Amino acid sequence: MGRGDLTNAEWHRLESFLPRGGARGGRWSDHRRVINGVLYRVRTGVQWRDLPERFGPWETVYKRHRRWSADGTWAMLLSRVQAAEDAEGRIDWDVSVDSTAVRAHQHAAGARKVPSRGSSKGGRAGDKPGRSGAAGTGRPIGGGDQIGECLGRSRGGFTTKIHLAAEGRCRPLALVLTPGHYGDGPQLDRVLEQVSVPRTGVGRPRNRPDHVLADKAYTSRKNRRYLRRRGIRHTIPERLDQQRHRHNRGSDGGRPAGFDSERYKKRNTVERAINRLKGFRAVATRYEKRAYVYLGTVTVATLMIWLRT
Incomplete structure (x- = not known):
């Protein structure tokens, strides 16, 4: 067994929890060896070749990673590990939310445009994710070209920005990707x-934290209304300009x-939690052209944090 x-x-x-059959009914190559190859690449950031x-x-390692990023297998494994931890009472449901910007390598640019419906032109077969967005969901990551x-x-x-919610033991619970210029709030x-x-x-799955903590970037009436509507207690400081505006309005x-x-x-x-994620070199710098493949890379790093914490 090698390091990592x-x-x-x-x-x-x-x-x-791993798939039993391969593509078109064939047999998968040894799962453990392939996963170790993915872990090596996520940890070191080397080129797949x-x-x-x-x-x-x-090619086998890369295609398996791309396939499992697209069909939600990595996200499923993460949710299974989280479920086992929650069943044993090892999740602290005081959740903190923040984001981090990740510099994209020049090789991350130039992805072929995904073809529109009915078009035969565009990206390669297998490049379309069946499940994208945050780990374990079918929500889209974004819209448009870049x-x-x-x-x-x-x-x-x-840059690309990773928005995440982390539980009280510094382990990410959820991930969302956006372009680097998107705001946090x-x-x-x-x-x-x-x-x-x-x-x-x-x-039902548990989806409501006991408490949410966030910095001033998240202080807005919209966010506070959203948290009150869901019955989530929260600690978010007000910005000075918001305090002055409220004071100037008096009782209103x-x-x-x-x-x-x-x-x-x-x-x-x-x-x-962000510091732990960026200890994986393929997370700290984005090399993937496709957002769903990079999200799979971040999900693999998150999975290892949960397994080893």
């Missing part, structure tokens, strides 16, 4: 709607938002 490969305990947690020979043909691949120009250059409801941890027995300005400064100190959990 699945341990026997980690493999046993995943083995029963430079994978060591012990993982088998690099925006559809979640690439945008920001002060950091050519408008994505709060999208991120929280992706929080969905299945039950191991009977019952309403009451100040409650703020628990001691509880707000726990918001650093999402910063530490």
Whole structure:
């Protein structure tokens, strides 16, 4: 077993959930070896062609990763691990929300346009994801050309932004990709709607945190109304301009938002979760042209954080 490969305990947690049959009824290449190849690439950020020979043909490893990113297999494995953790009471449901910008490598540009319906021109077969968006959902990541691949120009250059919700033990619960120039506040409801941890027995998935913490970028009437409507308690500081505006309106300005400064100190959990994610070099720099493949890469890194924390 090489450094970073699945341990026997980690493999046993995943083995029963993996697909049994290959494409067109054939047999898959050894799942464990291929997954270890994906982990090696996610951890080191090497080009797929430079994978060591012990993982088998690099094309097999890459195609498996692309397929499982498109059909939701990586997201399914993550949700299974989260469900097992929740069943044992090991998830802290004080959830923090934030985002991080990821610099896109020059090789991430130039993806072929996805053809419109009825058109035979455009990308390769198998490039269309069946399930995209946040981990475990069918929501679209974006729309348009470069925006559809979640690439945008920001002060950091050519970037993609990862919006995430992290539970109290610094593990990501949900992921959303947007172009790098998108703001944080408008994505709060999208991120929280992706929080969905299945039950191991009977019952609906848990999708409502006990408490949500976020910084000033998320303070808006729209976000506070959304959280109140869902019955989610929250700690989000007000910006100074909002405080002045409310004060100038007098009694029409309403009451100040409650703020628990001691509880707000726990918001650093999402910063530490981001730090863990960016310890994977293929997450810290985006090399993939397709947004759903990059989301699969981030999901694999998240899966390993859950398995090893």
